[in-house]
Amino acid sequence: MYGRVLGLANLGLMVLDSDQRIVFWNQWLASRSGMAASRVQGLLFLEAFPELSGQRMEQAVHTALANNLPTVLPQNQNRSPFPLFAAGTWGGERVEQAVTLTPFNEGKERFCLVEVADVSNTVGRERLLRGQAEALRAQSYVDGLTGIANRRHFDVALDRELRRAHRQGAPLSLLLMDIDSFKAYNDHFGHQQGDACLTLVAEAFASRLQRPADLAARYGGEEFAAVLPDTSAEQAAQHAEVIRAYVESLKMAHAPKAVHSHVTLSIGVASFDKERLNDAKALLEAADRALYTAKREGRNCVIVARD
Numbered sequence: 011m012y013g014r015v016l017g018l019a020n021l022g023l024m025v026l027d028s029d030q031r032i033v034f035w036n037q038w039l040a041s042r043s044g045m046a047a048s049r050v051q052g053l054l055f056l057e058a059f060p061e062l063s064g065q066r067m068e069q070a071v072h073t074a075l076a077n078n079l080p081t082v083l084p085q086n087q088n089r090s091p092f093p094l095f096a097a098g099t100w101g102g103e104r105v106e107q108a109v110t111l112t113p114f115n116e117g118k119e120r121f122c123l124v125e126v127a128d129v130s131n132t133v134g135r136e137r138l139l140r141g142q143a144e145a146l147r148a149q150s151y152v153d154g155l156t157g158i159a160n161r162r163h164f165d166v167a168l169d170r171e172l173r174r175a176h177r178q179g180a181p182l183s184l185l186l187m188d189i190d191s192f193k194a195y196n197d198h199f200g201h202q203q204g205d206a207c208l209t210l211v212a213e214a215f216a217s218r219l220q221r222p223a224d225l226a227a228r229y230g231g232e233e234f235a236a237v238l239p240d241t242s243a244e245q246a247a248q249h250a251e252v253i254r255a256y257v258e259s260l261k262m263a264h265a266p267k268a269v270h271s272h273v274t275l276s277i278g279v280a281s282f283d284k285e286r287l288n289d290a291k292a293l294l295e296a297a298d299r300a301l302y303t304a305k306r307e308g309r310n311c312v313i314v315a316r317d
């Protein structure tokens with residue numbers, strides 16, 4: 011009866027004796043390896059599986075038998091250690107395997123039970139889910155850390171508003187802002203608190219933009235950006251000043267090595283003009299140059315790009 015049950019088990023079962031000879035091999039293993047029990051019984055483990063010589067599996071078998079230590083082999087190191095294939099095929103891809111080794115004593119002799127489970131379905135599902143999650147993230151318009159719009163969303167909004175500005179001749183401005191001395195912040199408080207600081211600044215700056223068409227985005231790293239439709243350079247400079255002053259007023263402690271004792275922003279402003287700053291690249295470059303000037307002039311200030 012036990013023999014029948016072991017033959018019906020939906021799991022590979024192999025028993026090795028203390029010399030590492032195969033003394034039991036169930037039907038599940040036979041049908042997935044193409045090797046009947048009569049062919050492998052009596053063989054040394056490494057005679058049956060020479061490719062496992064020097065591998066983690068060989069070491070685990072040795073440890074189980076010599077030290078009586080059970081082992082669960084981590085899936086990430088060797089997903090398919092045994093040449094096992096979908097039942098009856100004996101070709102194509104090996105099945106993904108989870109392997110457990112359990113030593114046991116029978117009389118004076120030590121044995122090791124090797125259990126092999128086919129986890130191909132679980133691994134396949136995991137891969138599918140991971141792929142779907144990655145695809146969703148790539149399609150997403152939200153920055154994972156701060157919760158405001160991401161760069162992709164910003165690019166789409168800027169492109170849409172630029173086309174509108176061309177069509178209607180409406181003003182359009184762009185803000186690029188960067189947290190001052192943020193490297194010093196990370197170095198002093200650690201990356202995790204750096205992330206928390208980025209989130210606070212993002213919330214603070216997004217909360218100052220009130221029109222539904224305004225878009226606050228994380229442009230990358232510690233840089234933020236905003237698209238302000240129907241907004242002239244003068245109005246944009248005022249908005250930028252409100253944002254700058256608001257972040258300063260939060261009085262978030264900065265690192266001792268930072269230029270200012272509290273967390274501050276430098277902001278570059280650029281505005282659409284039909285002749286010169288009439289595409290995304292030119293506008294972004296102008297805002298970036300203005301931001302660079304703001305950094306050079308001592309940080310915690312707003313600079314508007316001029317001709």
Ligand SMILES: Nc1nc2c(ncn2[C@@H]2O[C@H](COP(=O)(O)OP(=O)(O)OP(=O)(O)O)[C@@H](O)[C@H]2O)c(=O)[nH]1
Nearest residue numbers: 188189190191192193194196201204205231232305
């Ligand atoms: N915590 C955290 N830090 C980031 C992230 N992205 C970028 N940074 C850090 O932001 C810092 C930016 O440093 P720099 O570009 O050298 O400039 P800075 O120290 O801010 O100096 P200035 O811009 O000249 O005032 C780097 O240390 C980056 O590692 C992020 O997502 N989280």
